[in-house]
Amino acid sequence: xxxxxxxxSVSTQGLGCMxxxxxxxxxxxxxxxxxxxxxxxxxxxxxxxxxxMYACGKNEALLGRAxxxxxxxxxxxxxxxxxxxxxxxxxxxxxxMKRGFDNSREYVLECCDKSLKHLGSAVGFIDLYYIHRFSxxxxxxxxxxxxxxxxxxxxxxxxxxxxxxxxxxxQEANQALLKYTNGVHQLAAVxxxxxxxxxxxxxxxxxxxxxxxGITFVAYSPLSRALLTDQxxxxxxxxxxxxxQYLPRFSLxxxxxxxxxxxxxRKLADIKHCTVSQIALAWVMHQAGVxxxxxxxxxxxxxxxxxxxKLKLTKEDLDYLDTLETPLGYRYTEEAMRAYGxxxxx
Numbered sequence: 619x620x621x622x623x624x625x626x627s628v629s630t631q632g633l634g635c636m637x638x639x640x641x642x643x644x645x646x647x648x649x650x651x652x653x654x655x656x657x658x659x660x661x662x663x664x665x666x667x668x669x670x671m672y673a674c675g676k677n678e679a680l681l682g683r684a685x686x687x688x689x690x691x692x693x694x695x696x697x698x699x700x701x702x703x704x705x706x707x708x709x710x711x712x713x714x715m716k717r718g719f720d721n722s723r724e725y726v727l728e729c730c731d732k733s734l735k736h737l738g739s740a741v742g743f744i745d746l747y748y749i750h751r752f753s754x755x756x757x758x759x760x761x762x763x764x765x766x767x768x769x770x771x772x773x774x775x776x777x778x779x780x781x782x783x784x785x786x787x788x789q790e791a792n793q794a795l796l797k798y799t800n801g802v803h804q805l806a807a808v809x810x811x812x813x814x815x816x817x818x819x820x821x822x823x824x825x826x827x828x829x830x831x832g833i834t835f836v837a838y839s840p841l842s843r844a845l846l847t848d849q850x851x852x853x854x855x856x857x858x859x860x861x862x863q864y865l866p867r868f869s870l871x872x873x874x875x876x877x878x879x880x881x882x883x884r885k886l887a888d889i890k891h892c893t894v895s896q897i898a899l900a901w902v903m904h905q906a907g908v909x910x911x912x913x914x915x916x917x918x919x920x921x922x923x924x925x926x927x928k929l930k931l932t933k934e935d936l937d938y939l940d941t942l943e944t945p946l947g948y949r950y951t952e953e954a955m956r957a958y959g960x961x962x963x964x
Contacts, residue, residue, distance in 0.1 A: 619909060621700065622806030622834045624777045626745055628700050630903060630927050632665030633658045633920070634838060634913030635681050639673035642843075643857035646915050648680055655684035657917055659699075661924050667809075667838075667911055669704035669750055670733050674711050678703055678736035686740035701741055702807075704750035704781055705729035706762075717957060719751050721758035726765035730774055746807055748779040749791075751958055756787040760794045767798035777806035779836070782958060785823040792831055805833050812837035812908070814883065814898050815845055815867070815876070815945045818963055829907050837902050840910035842867070845876055845945070846883065846898035866947030875946045882942055886935060895919075896926035901939055904931055 621628050636642075638651040646654070655666065668677045681701065688695050705726055708718035726749070733744065747769065749762050769775045780791055792805045808828050810819050816839070819825045828835045841847055843862055856863040867876055880894055887897045902910040903926070912923050931939075948955055948963065955964055 619834065621746065621777060623804060623832050624806050626700050626777060626806070628665040628834070628909055629663045630909070631663065631899070631923065632667055632700075632702075632836070632909060632911040633663050634911045635666060635668045635677055636672045637913040637915055639677035639680055641672075641859075641861045642913075642915070643860040645673065645859075648683065650915075651680045652684040652687060654915070654917060654920060655681060656688055658920055659688055659695075661921065663924070664698050665700045665702070665909065665911075667702045667836075669707070669748075670729055670736070671704075671707045671709050671750065674709055675732065675736045678733055679738070682736060682738035682741050686738055689740050696740070696742070700745040701737065702746035702748065702779070703733050703737070703744055704748035705733065706748075706750040706752070719753035721749055721753045721756075721762040723761040723765040726762050727768065730765075730769050734774060743773060744775045746777050746779050747775040748781045748807070748809060749783075750781045752783065752787060755959055756784075756790065759787055759791050763791055763794035764798050766795060767803070770799060770803055778803065779805060779807035779809060781809040781838075782811070782960070783808055783824070784959070784962075785827050788824065788827050788831075788833070792833070804831065807834045807836050809836040809838055809911070811839045811949060812902065812905075813840045813842045813846060814901055814939060814942060815842035815879070816949055822962065825905075825908075833907075835905075835908045837905075837908050837910045838913075839949075840902045840912050841895050841898055842945075842949075846880065847895040848884075848893050864951055865949070866951065867945055867949065869947060872946035875943075879942050879945060883939070886938060890929065890935075892926070892929055893922060895922060896929055897931075897939075899923055899926035900929040900931055901936070903927065904936060 638646045668681050706721050710716040766778045862868045883894050883897050887894050914920050
């Protein structure tokens with residue numbers, strides 16, 4: 619699939635690298651993370667996603683090392699890769715729960731240079747650079763796009779995206795980028811959470827505006843942080859470093875309801891002789907203009923995810939999945955929902 623209206627082509631699904639370094643329990647060793655990324659490339663994935671805030675740059679460095687090893691014997695591989703990272707969220711290494719947001723021109727330019735340093739010389743440039751979250755409900759989006767236009771001109775980035783943006787921000791950012799690049803560049807991608815458990819982008823106009831403007835929609839957490847997997851019964855007990863223990867959908871009072879949704883998906887999976895996660899991923903892949911971005915730390919799950927690309931869902935299958943109940947629990951804590959500007963979902 620082409621990434622927006624660019625000349626970049628992305629695989630049917632990407633690989634989210636965040637969980638390798640943080641948030642989902644004990645981080646992988648660097649060597650294990652590198653091996654998993656290389657395996658994903660060998661199995662046909664060319665689209666890899668990270669962010670400067672993931673483990674405060676360590677996840678970018680992990681991805682950079684994997685790219686360096688891939689290119690070791692064949693530098694031409696770089697032209698096949700689409701490396702995405704993000705900026706805009708401020709973290710404090712001494713206070714893991716603290717968050718701030720900055721989309722100013724100076725901050726975007728500074729973050730890009732830091733990300734390029736983390737990613738390393740083998741990566742060399744960023745194929746897709748996102749604004750991760752928005753300060754003051756998007757008040758700085760014009761100057762953020764001005765910074766992006768400068769980075770495009772300098773060759774430090776190849777395309778621009780937004781993460782978890784509302785329709786008005788997408789429209790404003792797209793117009794600003796066209797203005798600052800004299801019509802050469804528009805937004806290439808918008809990334810938001812999207813799965814059988816999280817379908818708000820269908821209702822709030824985000825999917826529609828992306829399709830109208832020719833912007834690729836990248837669906838992160840297409841397996842709803844493992845809710846949409848055959849491992850559902852293992853959930854509810856987490857390692858100390860696993861942030862899902864704080865998420866409302868995983869609370870014991872909500873999990874019982876959410877498990878029933880998974881059981882309905884399992885009925886279709888049994889008919890199709892596949893896993894729940896493969897049904898969930900295939901459903902995302904059947905949505906026009908959408909690229910799922912599952913993350914994993916296990917090769918077994920990576921290979922299962924890739925096998926989902928072969929799964930064909932009929933209209934009857936899709937209609938059945940449309941009858942699933944709405945899950946209980948917000949996708950983040952209420953405090954985080956407000957901080958990220960997701961009040962319309964509360």
